[in-house]
Amino acid sequence: MEKQPNNPLHGKRLDTIIEELLDYYGGWKPLGRQIPINCFLENPSIKSSLTFLRKTPWARKKVEDLYIETLGK
Numbered sequence: 001m002e003k004q005p006n007n008p009l010h011g012k013r014l015d016t017i018i019e020e021l022l023d024y025y026g027g028w029k030p031l032g033r034q035i036p037i038n039c040f041l042e043n044p045s046i047k048s049s050l051t052f053l054r055k056t057p058w059a060r061k062k063v064e065d066l067y068i069e070t071l072g073k
Contacts, residue, residue, distance in 0.1 A: 014050060015050055017067045018053075018063065021066065034066055039053070
């Protein structure tokens, strides 16, 4: 396994990233204001968000970028 000391996402699971962003922003609505995608705005859940983000690279990148910007420092 490669070491990635400069990658703040290394070893982070997508569900953990979503949960930490939810805690940081205080729920689905504020998170949906940061990243306006339907999986955060319409009947949001961890499961539905994971399904969408795993199939949609551009949306996953937005979530990962927001995580790095807010929590990955």
